[in-house]
Amino acid sequence: MNRIYFDHNATTPVLDEVFEAMVPFLKEQWGNPSSIHWAGRGTRKAVEDARERVCSLLNCAPLELIFTSSGTEGDNHAIKGLAYAQKNKGNHIITTKVEHPAVLSTCKHLQKEGFEVTYLDVDKDGLIDLEELKKAITPKTILISVMYANNETGVLFPIKEIGQIAKEKSVAFHTDAVQAAGKIKIDVADLNVDLMTISGHKLYGPKGIGALFIKRGTRLVPIIHGGHQERNRRGGTENVAGIVAMGKAAEIAMRDMEKETEHLSVLKARLEKGMAERVPHIKVNGHPERRLPNTSNISFEFVEGESLLLNLDMKGIAASSGSACTSGSLEPSHVLVSMGLSHELSHGSVRFSLGKSNTVEEIDYLLEIMPPIVERMRSMSPLYAGAK
Amino acid sequence: MNRIYFDHNATTPVLDEVFEAMVPFLKEQWGNPSSIHWAGRGTRKAVEDARERVCSLLNCAPLELIFTSSGTEGDNHAIKGLAYAQKNKGNHIITTKVEHPAVLSTCKHLQKEGFEVTYLDVDKDGLIDLEELKKAITPKTILISVMYANNETGVLFPIKEIGQIAKEKSVAFHTDAVQAAGKIKIDVADLNVDLMTISGHKLYGPKGIGALFIKRGTRLVPIIHGGHQERNRRGGTENVAGIVAMGKAAEIAMRDMEKETEHLSVLKARLEKGMAERVPHIKVNGHPERRLPNTSNISFEFVEGESLLLNLDMKGIAASSGSACTSGSLEPSHVLVSMGLSHELSHGSVRFSLGKSNTVEEIDYLLEIMPPIVERMRSMSPLYAGAK
Amino acid sequence: MYSEKVMDHFSNPRNVGELEKPSGTGMVGNPACGDIMKLTIQVEEGVVKDVKFKTFGCGAAIATSSMVTELVKGKNLDEAEKISNSTVAEALDGLPPVKMHCSNLAADALHAAIEDYKKKLAEEAAAK
Amino acid sequence: MYSEKVMDHFSNPRNVGELEKPSGTGMVGNPACGDIMKLTIQVEEGVVKDVKFKTFGCGAAIATSSMVTELVKGKNLDEAEKISNSTVAEALDGLPPVKMHCSNLAADALHAAIEDYKKKLAEEAAAK
Numbered sequence A, B: 001m002n003r004i005y006f007d008h009n010a011t012t013p014v015l016d017e018v019f020e021a022m023v024p025f026l027k028e029q030w031g032n033p034s035s036i037h038w039a040g041r042g043t044r045k046a047v048e049d050a051r052e053r054v055c056s057l058l059n060c061a062p063l064e065l066i067f068t069s070s071g072t073e074g075d076n077h078a079i080k081g082l083a084y085a086q087k088n089k090g091n092h093i094i095t096t097k098v099e100h101p102a103v104l105s106t107c108k109h110l111q112k113e114g115f116e117v118t119y120l121d122v123d124k125d126g127l128i129d130l131e132e133l134k135k136a137i138t139p140k141t142i143l144i145s146v147m148y149a150n151n152e153t154g155v156l157f158p159i160k161e162i163g164q165i166a167k168e169k170s171v172a173f174h175t176d177a178v179q180a181a182g183k184i185k186i187d188v189a190d191l192n193v194d195l196m197t198i199s200g201h202k203l204y205g206p207k208g209i210g211a212l213f214i215k216r217g218t219r220l221v222p223i224i225h226g227g228h229q230e231r232n233r234r235g236g237t238e239n240v241a242g243i244v245a246m247g248k249a250a251e252i253a254m255r256d257m258e259k260e261t262e263h264l265s266v267l268k269a270r271l272e273k274g275m276a277e278r279v280p281h282i283k284v285n286g287h288p289e290r291r292l293p294n295t296s297n298i299s300f301e302f303v304e305g306e307s308l309l310l311n312l313d314m315k316g317i318a319a320s321s322g323s324a325c326t327s328g329s330l331e332p333s334h335v336l337v338s339m340g341l342s343h344e345l346s347h348g349s350v351r352f353s354l355g356k357s358n359t360v361e362e363i364d365y366l367l368e369i370m371p372p373i374v375e376r377m378r379s380m381s382p383l384y385a386g387a388k
Numbered sequence C, D: 001m002y003s004e005k006v007m008d009h010f011s012n013p014r015n016v017g018e019l020e021k022p023s024g025t026g027m028v029g030n031p032a033c034g035d036i037m038k039l040t041i042q043v044e045e046g047v048v049k050d051v052k053f054k055t056f057g058c059g060a061a062i063a064t065s066s067m068v069t070e071l072v073k074g075k076n077l078d079e080a081e082k083i084s085n086s087t088v089a090e091a092l093d094g095l096p097p098v099k100m101h102c103s104n105l106a107a108d109a110l111h112a113a114i115e116d117y118k119k120k121l122a123e124e125a126a127a128k
């Protein structure tokens, strides 16, 4: 069976070039970067070279970037680290209702510790109201955390405008750019962002590596205390192979970005147009334009998402319903519910997230098999009868 | 030039078998273990298989083990997680003066937050006094954290006895077993340990992966909040390749342990005996028997450790002075100073930590080149003149 | 994630549909949970002669619905009432832990349908 | 970590030893820091004619000691006093940041030796 992968927002394959780049650091160059002897010297250099590559992707200075073990760790480090560092200044944090669990769970944890958190609503397009954001800021506000691109819908938030507001009010601004990095151009120098989280396995690097941009002068309380690594900002022997891989992945993302954006946009348009033509009663979720080039979140009325996914999987197609990280849960997507979708529509959504290797043929295959699958599942649905 | 690696406590090479085991999870099986489609199913199974392997090494149940990104993260998670979870019960933690920075920095951080920490002294052999430990326990004591094996000297702590004391007093017990795991037999079921940290790159796995044993019923506040991974105990997409590698490394460590212990003990005895015969004014640090089979920490009077290391490095020999993690620092080893060594002797120490691939010939080469190096450096030392 | 039996019932569900003139109808679940099941039964002389289901829900929901229709067909009402959600889950060689609750309500739907049938019987008897 | 120049001076240190009858002796550093330097100088007609060092310390400590002896040889005292720790570090193409402090005190040792020489001169003059 042909295997087609439309779940790049869950994770991406490791590119061959990336794999090749990391192999030497698993085979011959396995030294500890902190060692002063021959075994350590090469790996220290490799780590710093990789750091420069990732910095190029974000346009920041090497001193402003630390490596983490995941996007989730980065989000925790940024949010808790800032909250603890500034707790004497205030205890109020502003975020949105549609953040990734890495941000939401962290904020919920901080609430237990006495921090107050405002979760901004989103409109039907999945966007926040900047006036509401402004109104939410109080003298006690120390941090705004708004994601760059939503993982479920691909909706892009106005990061530059939010940064401007944060700057005017002298509030620190963190953005979870895990889904944006590598997919669209990011320039922290232009954005008034103080903290930005990214993750390796969403940009064709391996799992278990991420990075956090920490603008010069931003003080964070570390969440992993230990040795002097990462200039005392994160203890622990560096994941050298992972870091090198992330550097390579960042370099490739930069190199191929324009071409990829074009490629993905064409595929996505074909998918959405084709689906609308072939399957009645569907709804593409999220703002029509302000979305990542690769993400299509579609609700299929009257049917439940997981059963669609199982049907797709039986035909070799990998997609997801809600975020991969919550797919073990039965809750409807908090993102779609926040956008005002009914529970049925939220449960009936499928996220197609495209990537480098996807082709027009694959999209066409999906468009061919989807109508009968949806039709069959609808014929089994007690909700459908009434609608016909 | 022949390269000889005597720095296995800093990090170990990745074994070929381990590398081979992880390759598929970087090349074909890169799916997210949380995904329900074809791409995710295999990786979920691989993660759980690896977990069982690591559990076999420690003799615990799969539910009792989570994967982390390093030994340092594990130490932070165990200590902060327990402290925060039990802060209503008490605010007192007991540890030792000779812990790794991962434990010491974490404890120092907790002191800033209002926890009280007792740092137990060690004697000249590097061991704590169990009576002192007992006396240090108060009704406010919630955690004892004592390392299994010291990274600098290899000194082995009486974990079973400490666990017994902790159990009698109903205090949680954490042990940093990063240097012990894979080198000596560990059986948590026999030890009364509640929390145990281990790290992949110290047992011939890659950097960036570790594990934490959490005894059934021990509640910790997570340090990385996020998705439902690791049963809500640690968020973040799993480092699948790293986890698989750690599983393989654990399996090999179990398989080869007896043979390795024998091999290393022979080499270590040869090294220490030969060095004593050839170089005057030296001192082997740490308890004569209660030490890891692979670690020899030797002070060379009148000379400074780093300059010895540089000389060894020029001959292709990698060793270290103090711990690799603090080698960027100019402080004398806190471990040796705590054992009562003078500053000169602490600065003049070299740690030879042996491993699988080391040979008798390599030891003999070291024994051949060391005397002239030490002699030359002593001839340059203003401290030596008086001693002759 | 799912057993082979679950996948079999999911891909080839038995007794899909709705009886035209059912003796009883059971509808359980709610959209928030993501599962809604509608079961219609045909009872003759105290025996479940026919049964059909319609389900909005995940793989587990559909498979349990299908399985319960197989289990109940031909059983008398006493036996039918003894079928529980765990009977169904067991017949499917188990369900993932996360699916044990919300999506495992096919037996509830069956019991609701039987109740409905009994209520109708009682009403008919009262009307006579 | 270290520049080639540092490694050169470390592996082939210049002017190691102790002058038998030095005009001045400087000893700086302390064991806690891990660096102790002893510099002996021979001054003739206001010029540093000879100089030797002994150092207990890391690579940087030994290389800076060696470098300062090279820099100072043949210089008059005025010039010698102008040699600073950063002059030495620069002459070695720089030192790792962590080594800039503790291990970079060769110029201090030199200044201590010159001071010692001047003190002796003054004492001799006073004794006359």
Ligand SMILES: Cc1ncc(COP(=O)(O)O)c(C=O)c1O
Binding pocket: A235, A236, A237, B009, B010, B069, B070, B071, B072, B073, B075, B100, B102, B147, B149, B150, B151, B176, B178, B179, B199, B200, B201, B210, B325
């Ligand atoms: C005793 C001990 N604990 C903790 C650590 C930290 O482990 P990692 O390097 O995996 O963070 C080390 C290694 O440096 C160690 O030797």
Ligand SMILES: Cc1ncc(COP(=O)(O)O)c(C=O)c1O
Binding pocket: A009, A010, A069, A070, A071, A072, A073, A075, A100, A102, A147, A149, A150, A151, A176, A178, A179, A199, A200, A201, A210, A325, B235, B236, B237
């Ligand atoms: C928006 C967003 N933030 C954070 C994360 C967490 O990243 P990681 O899986 O590397 O922990 C993800 C991915 O799951 C994500 O999509």
